[in-house]
Amino acid sequence: MLTLQINGTEQTLDAPAEMPLLWVLRDILGMTGTKFGCGIAQCGACTVHIDGKPVRSCVLPVGALQNRAITTIEAIGATPEGAKVQKAWLDLEVVQCGYCQSGQIMSATALLAATPNPDDSDIDAAMAGNICRCGTYVRIRAAIKQAASGVKS
Amino acid sequence: MRIAAQSTQVSRRSLLTGALAGGFLFAFHLPARARGVNEPVEPPDSTSGKFAPNALIRIDPSGSITLVMPQVEMGQGVYTAIAMILAEELDADFAQVTLEHAPPDDKLYGNPMFGIQVTGNSNSIRSWWPKLRAAGAATRAMLVQAAAKQWQVDAASCTASKSAVAHKESGRTLTYGELALAANSETPPKDSPLKQVKEFVYIGQPLKRLDTPDKVNGKAVYGIDALLPNMKFATVMACPVLGGKVRAVDDSAARGLPGVRKIVVLDDAVAVVGDHMWAAKKGLEALKIEWDEGANASVNSEQIWRDLRAESAKDGAVAKSDGDVVKGLATGDRFEADYELPLLAHATMEPINATVHFKGDSCEVWTGTQVMTRIQSEVAKAVGLPVDRVTVYNHLLGGGFGRKLEPDMAVTAARIARQMDGPVKVVWTREEDTRHDVYRPAYRDSIAASLSGGKIQAWKYKVAGSSVMARWLPPAFHKGIDIDAVDSAVDLPYDIPNFHVEYVRAEPKGVVTGFWRGVGPNNNVFAIESFMDELAHRIGKDPIEFRRGMLGKNPRALAALNLVAEKSGWGGALPARVGRGVCLQPSFASFIATVIEAEVDESGEVHLRRITSAVDTGIAVNPDTIKAQLEGGLIFGVTAALYGEITLDKGRVQQSNFNDYRMLRIDQAPKIDIHVMKSSEPPGGIGETGATAGPPALRNAIYAATGVALRRLPIDRKMIAGRKA
Numbered sequence: 001m002l003t004l005q006i007n008g009t010e011q012t013l014d015a016p017a018e019m020p021l022l023w024v025l026r027d028i029l030g031m032t033g034t035k036f037g038c039g040i041a042q043c044g045a046c047t048v049h050i051d052g053k054p055v056r057s058c059v060l061p062v063g064a065l066q067n068r069a070i071t072t073i074e075a076i077g078a079t080p081e082g083a084k085v086q087k088a089w090l091d092l093e094v095v096q097c098g099y100c101q102s103g104q105i106m107s108a109t110a111l112l113a114a115t116p117n118p119d120d121s122d123i124d125a126a127m128a129g130n131i132c133r134c135g136t137y138v139r140i141r142a143a144i145k146q147a148a149s150g151v152k153s
Numbered sequence: 154m155r156i157a158a159q160s161t162q163v164s165r166r167s168l169l170t171g172a173l174a175g176g177f178l179f180a181f182h183l184p185a186r187a188r189g190v191n192e193p194v195e196p197p198d199s200t201s202g203k204f205a206p207n208a209l210i211r212i213d214p215s216g217s218i219t220l221v222m223p224q225v226e227m228g229q230g231v232y233t234a235i236a237m238i239l240a241e242e243l244d245a246d247f248a249q250v251t252l253e254h255a256p257p258d259d260k261l262y263g264n265p266m267f268g269i270q271v272t273g274n275s276n277s278i279r280s281w282w283p284k285l286r287a288a289g290a291a292t293r294a295m296l297v298q299a300a301a302k303q304w305q306v307d308a309a310s311c312t313a314s315k316s317a318v319a320h321k322e323s324g325r326t327l328t329y330g331e332l333a334l335a336a337n338s339e340t341p342p343k344d345s346p347l348k349q350v351k352e353f354v355y356i357g358q359p360l361k362r363l364d365t366p367d368k369v370n371g372k373a374v375y376g377i378d379a380l381l382p383n384m385k386f387a388t389v390m391a392c393p394v395l396g397g398k399v400r401a402v403d404d405s406a407a408r409g410l411p412g413v414r415k416i417v418v419l420d421d422a423v424a425v426v427g428d429h430m431w432a433a434k435k436g437l438e439a440l441k442i443e444w445d446e447g448a449n450a451s452v453n454s455e456q457i458w459r460d461l462r463a464e465s466a467k468d469g470a471v472a473k474s475d476g477d478v479v480k481g482l483a484t485g486d487r488f489e490a491d492y493e494l495p496l497l498a499h500a501t502m503e504p505i506n507a508t509v510h511f512k513g514d515s516c517e518v519w520t521g522t523q524v525m526t527r528i529q530s531e532v533a534k535a536v537g538l539p540v541d542r543v544t545v546y547n548h549l550l551g552g553g554f555g556r557k558l559e560p561d562m563a564v565t566a567a568r569i570a571r572q573m574d575g576p577v578k579v580v581w582t583r584e585e586d587t588r589h590d591v592y593r594p595a596y597r598d599s600i601a602a603s604l605s606g607g608k609i610q611a612w613k614y615k616v617a618g619s620s621v622m623a624r625w626l627p628p629a630f631h632k633g634i635d636i637d638a639v640d641s642a643v644d645l646p647y648d649i650p651n652f653h654v655e656y657v658r659a660e661p662k663g664v665v666t667g668f669w670r671g672v673g674p675n676n677n678v679f680a681i682e683s684f685m686d687e688l689a690h691r692i693g694k695d696p697i698e699f700r701r702g703m704l705g706k707n708p709r710a711l712a713a714l715n716l717v718a719e720k721s722g723w724g725g726a727l728p729a730r731v732g733r734g735v736c737l738q739p740s741f742a743s744f745i746a747t748v749i750e751a752e753v754d755e756s757g758e759v760h761l762r763r764i765t766s767a768v769d770t771g772i773a774v775n776p777d778t779i780k781a782q783l784e785g786g787l788i789f790g791v792t793a794a795l796y797g798e799i800t801l802d803k804g805r806v807q808q809s810n811f812n813d814y815r816m817l818r819i820d821q822a823p824k825i826d827i828h829v830m831k832s833s834e835p836p837g838g839i840g841e842t843g844a845t846a847g848p849p850a851l852r853n854a855i856y857a858a859t860g861v862a863l864r865r866l867p868i869d870r871k872m873i874a875g876r877k878a
């Protein structure tokens with residue numbers, strides 16, 4: 001049995017240690033906000049936070065995560081940066097199909113927590129691992145700047 | 154319009170209700186959640202006790218207004234646009250509408266242009282525009298009549314606004330909820346008057362989308378998120394050689410793995426069912442499968458191109474012929490070119506999937522699809538049940554782009570579920586999704602034209618490529634013409650006196666082709682607009698000036714071109730190895746002019762600097778959505794131009810995942826400015842348009858920057874390395 005700290009709640013479950021966190025969240029715990037996109041850490045759709053840092057849950061064995069704080073899209077709005085990012089995303093109508101946006105928001109939130117006033121190159125570095133097939137990049141960039149500054153760009 | 158006052162079969166319990174930033178209240182009815190873990194199964198409920206004058210609108214005595222969405226939401230914003238149009242003519246309070254996915258029913262929800270329930274070809278708003286308005290207006294008239302009757306006043310003295318009817322003289326009002334039951338017995342008037350454009354309160358406003366709040370907090374439910382009590386999880390592998398079959402399976406190593414529950418062997422694929430996707434994946438990896446590679450085992454890209462070029466040399470079926478093209482081509486300066494476009498995969502972010510519960514005498518399907526009724530009928534066929542024994546629950550789509558115009562994922566999932574006792578969710582890995590797509594056809598487009606006096610005198614155009622229509626909608630392939638493959642080739646915006654278009658159907662061996670964002674026009678607009686630049690170059694004319702001279706009969710296209718020239722800074726000085734390229738298209742009943750500014754560095758790498766588009770799409774129902782669709786569509790198009798190509802070797806697709814089937818990322822995304830033009834023409838299509846505009850505008854920018862006339866996609870860096878104009 002494994003004990004995980006997910007969004008501030010302790011979850012005890014039975015899963016092989018090498019099983020990626022993504023499938024534990026989606027298929028064992030029914031937390032479907034974190035998405036499967038590629039399975040090889042190429043697209044970022046599965047991004048979650050471990051102790052506040054963005055990681056790709058599709059390649060992250062769950063066995064190594066006991067006593068680490070796992071945060072998913074379902075709870076990111078409870079953090080100050082997460083709430084700001086979600087609000088900017090809605091204000092600027094970033095979202096189209098929305099499938100990648102859980103991951104985009106998790107990456108953007110981690111960026112703002114580490115770098116409160118990111119410039120374009122900070123945004124490129126933090127967000128280039130997240131693919132959006134609908135092509136919402138222009139608005140993602142603007143929304144991150146708005147979330148950082150509080151000013152509509 | 155009175156379609157039918159009958160309920161859908163879908164249960165109506167709303168699960169998710171929340172306040173939006175703008176104060177809107179909405180709820181999506183989401184069957185997967187409603188019937189999810191620890192939830193009792195609900196019986197279908199009916200519309201009794203509600204005002205349901207047609208299949209799209211239901212008003213409850215409590216005042217809640219439910220709008221049933223006949224088209225599907227895959228990111229294009231159509232749910233919000235449809236709701237805006239209905240609410241506009243209904244005079245409903247947009248802040249309080251609830252949306253519901255439509256069940257499969259061609260009669261009630263069939264796309265008026267196709268006659269079946271299809272979302273595609275950028276025609277949701279175009280095709281539904283009159284019907285949505287009439288449905289809203291007739292419903293409003295019935296509510297007004299009911300109020301007038303109750304007050305014993307003339308209906309003409311009553312007004313409606315924000316879900317209530319008022320009688321100004323007496324100061325009385327009744328809400329739509331209060332009127333709902335009385336309105337049920339009213340007869341809908343014939344031809345209820347529609348609003349004038351200047352009377353619109355919602356249409357034309359950048360209202361907030363109704364589907365997005367749950368897409369930023371993880372609550373939105375896509376097909377892949379369906380959860381059911383006791384469900385199992387499966388993943389599947391088809392023969393790596395396209396069209397191959399299973400010969401034998403050794404499952405001894407897979408059987409003992411923890412969480413693996415069943416190995417399902419189909420004739421053309423093998424699935425492993427487990428307690429979760431991880432177990433299914435590990436199980437699949439542990440199988441030893443012997444394949445019968447079949448007839449395509451030696452197919453490769455070189456052969457596909459050799460065949461296509463040979464077919465393209467033949468005469469085609471004539472799609473259009475005006476004037477005398479033979480004579481026209483014999484006079485003036487004749488010029489010819491051929492353009493080639495590769496096979497492409499869709500790569501929706503949500504890999505294909507379907508969840509199916511086969512119960513012997515009935516079957517339920519949870520998925521996100523562009524073709525509800527086709528899923529229902531194809532699953533029925535696959536499991537041997539009558540169509541009415543198959544229930545389909547649609548979901549939000551994590552990207553469609555044409556991939557979800559196919560029912561194959563639900564059919565395969567149903568064949569697997571047929572061997573199971575409970576529900577099974579089948580999710581394709583990215584690798585399987587990429588290697589077993591229905592691919593955008595490869596095309597070879599050949600153009601000959603003659604120039605005289607700075608204008609085109611004759612134009613002979615031939616499209617050669619696979620006919621998607623011949624497989625997907627056979628009546629649309631008629632007398633040798635695929636109407637989609639020649640779309641935008643038969644109706645150029647330019648005045649050309651001698652004009653001739655042919656089509657050659659050429660099927661790539663072993664490859665199943667499908668619709669891809671931009672559909673037919675994405676090959677034609679590329680060839681036409683690339684060739685237009687080459688013609689301009691030949692006579693030393695500015696590309697925009699050259700186009701302008703032939704737009705006398707097309708004021709909307711001309712206005713878009715003029716606006717983009719102004720907004721893009723066309724003609725302004727640029728550094729070395731930087732160029733601007735233009736594309737003009739009248740496709741999907743929208744007139745769009747686009748300029749891309751790009752740099753080609755010494756190594757041949759392309760850097761996008763700026764994209765500007767001017768769009769006249771008629772009445773812009775939601776102008777912010779139109780901007781978003783252009784922004785995203787342009788990125789989609791230039792992604793394909795820069796990276797997209799599916800190749801085959803030994804019958805196998807060589808690409809598999811985002812490491813070898815590359816996507817544009819944020820660090821390569823340019824600034825994009827979209828200018829939506831005012832218009833009172835009926836709405837045009839928009840979702841496909843950026844995907845068709847991006848590649849030729851980029852190709853022409855590279856032409857301007859390097860002087861190299863690329864005639865093949867994706868862009869070949871070797872051809873432009875070290876070159877400057």
